[in-house]
Amino acid sequence: MKSGIIFKLLRVAPMALAFGIGLGVPPAAAQAPIKLGASLSMTGTYAALGQNQQRGYQLCAKHVNESGGVLGRKIEFVLYDDRSEPATGVRLYERLITQDKVDAILGPYSSAITEAVANVNEKYKMPMVAPMASTTSIFKKGRKFIFMVQSPAEVYLEGLIDAAVKRGLKTVAIINEDTLFPKATVQGTIELAKQKGMQVVFVEAYPKGNTDFSALLTKVRAANPDVLGAATYFDDAVAITRQMKELNVSPKMYGVTVGGDLPKFYELLGKNAEFVYGATQWEAELPYPGSKEFTASFKKEFPGADPSYHAAGGYAGCQVLVEAIKSAGSLDGGKLRDAILKTDISNVYGGFKVDQDGFQVSHKMVMFQWQDGKKVIVWPDELAAGKLRFPTPQWNQR
Amino acid sequence: MSVSITAEMVGQVIISGLLAGALYSMVALGLALIFGVMRVINIAHGTFLMLGAYTTFWWSQLLGINPYLSLLASMPLMFLLGVLLQRTLVTRVVNAPELSSLLLTFGISIALVNLAQLAFTSDLRSVEYLTGAWLVGPIALSKSRVISFAFAVAITLFAFWFLQKTKLGKAIRATSQSSEVALVCGINVQRIHLYSFGIASALAAAGGSLVAVMIAIQPEMGQVYTFKSFLVIVLGGAGNLPGALLGGMLLGLVEQLASLFLTTQLSEAVAYVLLVLVLLLRPAGLLGGRST
Numbered sequence: 001m002k003s004g005i006i007f008k009l010l011r012v013a014p015m016a017l018a019f020g021i022g023l024g025v026p027p028a029a030a031q032a033p034i035k036l037g038a039s040l041s042m043t044g045t046y047a048a049l050g051q052n053q054q055r056g057y058q059l060c061a062k063h064v065n066e067s068g069g070v071l072g073r074k075i076e077f078v079l080y081d082d083r084s085e086p087a088t089g090v091r092l093y094e095r096l097i098t099q100d101k102v103d104a105i106l107g108p109y110s111s112a113i114t115e116a117v118a119n120v121n122e123k124y125k126m127p128m129v130a131p132m133a134s135t136t137s138i139f140k141k142g143r144k145f146i147f148m149v150q151s152p153a154e155v156y157l158e159g160l161i162d163a164a165v166k167r168g169l170k171t172v173a174i175i176n177e178d179t180l181f182p183k184a185t186v187q188g189t190i191e192l193a194k195q196k197g198m199q200v201v202f203v204e205a206y207p208k209g210n211t212d213f214s215a216l217l218t219k220v221r222a223a224n225p226d227v228l229g230a231a232t233y234f235d236d237a238v239a240i241t242r243q244m245k246e247l248n249v250s251p252k253m254y255g256v257t258v259g260g261d262l263p264k265f266y267e268l269l270g271k272n273a274e275f276v277y278g279a280t281q282w283e284a285e286l287p288y289p290g291s292k293e294f295t296a297s298f299k300k301e302f303p304g305a306d307p308s309y310h311a312a313g314g315y316a317g318c319q320v321l322v323e324a325i326k327s328a329g330s331l332d333g334g335k336l337r338d339a340i341l342k343t344d345i346s347n348v349y350g351g352f353k354v355d356q357d358g359f360q361v362s363h364k365m366v367m368f369q370w371q372d373g374k375k376v377i378v379w380p381d382e383l384a385a386g387k388l389r390f391p392t393p394q395w396n397q398r
Numbered sequence: 399m400s401v402s403i404t405a406e407m408v409g410q411v412i413i414s415g416l417l418a419g420a421l422y423s424m425v426a427l428g429l430a431l432i433f434g435v436m437r438v439i440n441i442a443h444g445t446f447l448m449l450g451a452y453t454t455f456w457w458s459q460l461l462g463i464n465p466y467l468s469l470l471a472s473m474p475l476m477f478l479l480g481v482l483l484q485r486t487l488v489t490r491v492v493n494a495p496e497l498s499s500l501l502l503t504f505g506i507s508i509a510l511v512n513l514a515q516l517a518f519t520s521d522l523r524s525v526e527y528l529t530g531a532w533l534v535g536p537i538a539l540s541k542s543r544v545i546s547f548a549f550a551v552a553i554t555l556f557a558f559w560f561l562q563k564t565k566l567g568k569a570i571r572a573t574s575q576s577s578e579v580a581l582v583c584g585i586n587v588q589r590i591h592l593y594s595f596g597i598a599s600a601l602a603a604a605g606g607s608l609v610a611v612m613i614a615i616q617p618e619m620g621q622v623y624t625f626k627s628f629l630v631i632v633l634g635g636a637g638n639l640p641g642a643l644l645g646g647m648l649l650g651l652v653e654q655l656a657s658l659f660l661t662t663q664l665s666e667a668v669a670y671v672l673l674v675l676v677l678l679l680r681p682a683g684l685l686g687g688r689s690t
Contacts, residue, residue: 178663202401206662211613211622214414215657215665223401235522238614245530246540247410268524268614395530 033076034069034331036061036321037102039092039117041109044084049310050109053132054079055302056314057106059294060322062301070325078102084109086116093120103331106317107146109310111135111181118146125333127324127340131317131349132310134281136184139359145333147340148360149317149352150309153181154188156279157229159367159379160255161189163277165196167390169226169252173202175216175240182231185257189229201225210236213243220249227253234259238268245272245395252391253277255367266373273370275392280366282309282349283375286383294348309349316349403658406536411658412651417543419650420550425605425623426630426642427557428598434574434637435594436492438499442483442507443627444620446476446599448514450606451615455523465525465611466549472607473600480599481592488595489588507624514617522614546608553604554643557597561639570594574637629669633676635683644684648672 038057041050057077065074078100082089089108096102097120105121107114107130114133121128122143130138131149139148161172172193176182186203193200202223206216217240220228228251230240237259244254259265260278269276284295284307294315298307305311320343325331328339344353344362351362367379369388378388401407425447432440450472457468483506491498528545531538561567573580573590581587605623613619630649634641649669656668676684 204400204661207666209622210662212414212418212653212657213662214418215411215654216662218407218410218414218658219401222404222407235614235616238522238524242524242529242613243540246538246543248531248533248538264522268522268526270526272526272529396533 031073033074034071034104034325035076035078035100035102036104036106036318037078037093037096037100038106039080039082039089039096039108039113041084041113042081044082046084046109049132049308050084052305052308052310053109053314055298055305056131056311056316057318059298059301059311060315060318063297064318064322070322071329071331075322082108082113084113086113089113089117090120093117097121097124097126104321104325104336106314106321107131107133111138114138114146118143121145127321127333127336129317129321129340131313135181136359139357143358145337145358147320147354147358149313149320149349149363150281151360151363151365152188153184154191155365156185156231156257157189157255158192159279159365160227160229160253160277161192161196161198163367163379163388163390164227164253165198167252169198171199171201171223171225172227172229173220173223173225173251174200174229174231175203175220176205176231177208177210177233177236178205179208182233182257185231189231198227206236211239213240214247217243217247217249220251221247225251227251228255230254230256232256232259234262234265238265241269241272241276248395250392250394254392255279260370261368261375266370271398274372274398275389276370277378277388278368278370278375280309280368280375281363282312283366283368283377284312285385286350286366286377288348288350289346290348312349316347316352319347320345320352407658408655410537411654413537413539414543415651415654416647417540417547417650418654419647420547420554421605421608421646422626422630422649423643423646424550424554424557425602426627426634426646427554427639428601429624429627430631430634430637430639430642431570431574431594431601432598433631434639435570435577436488436499436591437496437637438488438492439496439503439628440488440595440598441500441503441624442510443503443598443602444622444624445507445510446480446602446620447606447609447623448615448617448620449479449510450476450603451610451619452514452518452523452606453603454607454610455525455615458525458527465527465607466545469549469553469604469607472603476603477596477600481596483599484592484595489591492591507620511617511620518617520616520618522616524614525610527611540612542611546612549604549608553601557601558639566593570597629673631683632673633684635685638683638685641683641685648684 040054061075061077080092105128107128109132111133114130115138122145127145129147134150134152136152174186176186190200237256255277257279261280266273295307324336324339328335353362355361366377368375368377376386378384429443432438453472454465454468458465491502528541531540569585570590577587630645631642634645652669653665656665
């Protein structure tokens with residue numbers, strides 16, 4: 001009896017929430033607006049990130065409508081909250097397509113939810129540009145209607161390897177948290193290093209939540225690599241950097257993946273963060289077309305919110321879809337798909353071009369280095385804002 | 399893609415293990431003390447460690463004084479908090495079945511961790527003081543870890559001296575051996591419980607203060623130390639104080655050596671396999687049961 005009620009509540013709650021949170025721009029044009037649907041994580045674990053992606057979508061709609069809309073029509077978003085749950089996302093996309101009858105859709109936040117909802121739009125043959133999914137496997141399952149916007153996990157350390165090879169470095173060691181995303185980064189980095197003729201001298205994973213890296217770093221020191229790459233999140237990136245100093249592990253280059261880009265990284269480590277390399281999908285100061293304007297109008301529209309890469313990615317994903325609708329001249333799923341496959345542009349978020357699987361091949365990660373308390377973009381050369389400080393000196397000479 | 403292990407590496411790792419082990423010993427000593435005296439398993443032990451770490455953080459952040467001196471604040475503060483909790487809550491479960499004390503201290507731990515999250519947020523904090531290492535030949539000695547080790551050894555030795563030589567210490571040990579007989583001999587057992595919980599909390603807080611200069615601080619950091627302390631006192635013999643020392647050093651060494659010879663992922667597993675082996679072969683722990 002009790003469980004029956006709870007079950008009913010569980011079924012009703014998301015609907016209520018969905019109605020509460022559905023947002024719409026009032027139709028202004030004579031013709032009915034084009035309805036774009038998406039579910040985003042506005043509550044739950046990914047709330048902060050999902051909300052920023054939502055701001056990107058909203059800003060995109062505003063800008064498109066201000067410049068006259070698409071195919072002579074305004075665009076309007078139908079947005080729901082998936083509570084950071086893949087199963088809820090699936091239900092909401094099903095609803096968007098079958099009940100709300102949206103004209104096109106955009107992706108949710110995170111790889112996990114994208115992976116789940118990708119089966120829904122595939123079923124209805126409705127193309128989905130997925131701005132915040134960077135797990136390669138999602139795009140390698142034979143799906144025809146999903147398109148990637150940002151760079152995959154595998155290339156997070158490409159900058160580090162490339163810059164190292166150009167400076168004649170020969171050996172690399174890689175350590176990683178033993179979870180899905182960092183593991184994919186390690187696989188990709190090993191491949192890249194081998195292709196470029198670097199020797200991978202040491203690879204080892206550590207469990208999530210690990211705080212003592214002494215023995216691991218002792219092994220790294222014995223392997224004596226020119227380069228150390230760490231596929232991290234945040235806590236571990238901080239701890240590893242600190243303990244490298246304690247164990248006097250001093251490779252010529254040392255880079256982390258996720259976490260090194262947060263201002264908090266420097267706050268916690270102070271000058272010990274100097275010389276550390278990090279990877280990022282996007283930074284506000286990158287000279288991409290429209291990037292400055294995006295950041296400025298984002299700050300004006302959403303005072304207090306941080307124009308993070310989630311917002312820029314959402315904005316860019318929406319732009320890609322809008323451009324595809326324009327060039328297809330239609331909202332038909334098949335024609336839209338062809339148009340997206342032909343798209344080869346550079347926007348706020350950098351390059352966009354996908355292969356036949358919908359896998360992103362043009363967007364580039366950038367690598368920065370902490371220099372005097374600032375993130376200075378040092379790779380790739382064409383986007384670099386400064387020179388990299390190379391080699392990283394021994395700890396006692398910094 | 400792994401490295402061959404050299405004597406230097408083993409030396410480095412043994413030193414890391416001993417440096418970590420001394421801290422484990424000191425913190426676990428508190429847990430052993432509470433268990434010995436009251437038969438209470440204090441799941442909130444690591445929480446006191448976390449609060450000690452925050453004391454050190456705020457001490458150095460707000461006052462800008464040497465973080466090691468914050469031991470003078472964190473230990474008395476947590477002593478008082480420990481006494482307060484013993485007086486109000488823990489005293490009610492001292493003679494109850496062990497499950498009651500587990501539930502109660504688990505609850506206390508959840509409450510304190512959540513309060514800490516509210517008060518301090520979950521942001522990582524760190525006390526940047528003396529980072530880096532002294533280089534002795536091929537061995538790197540982490541400055542913060544060596545100093546923390548020295549403090550931990552000193553505090554542990556002092557605690558032992560206190561328990562062996564002072565009147566109060568003897569009364570605590572007497573209560574640990576048999577609270578009925580202690581009561582008959584005129585020892586105020588209730589009072590001894592208060593002191594024991596207070597001292598144990600102060601030892602955990604000392605651990606927190608010393609850990610604060612080594613790793614990042616956040617409200618959930620204590621949990622892992624509760625588990626490790628538990629492991630240590632089971633290895634050494636529950637309620638056995640010298641056993642806690644031996645267990646702590648052993649755990650430090652086993653973790654580090656397992657990380658070196660196997661992988662970091664397996665080191666925790668190895669520590670727990672060791673626990674199972676000890677429980678199978680010497681169920682009372684390496685040094686036997688309650689001995690003070």
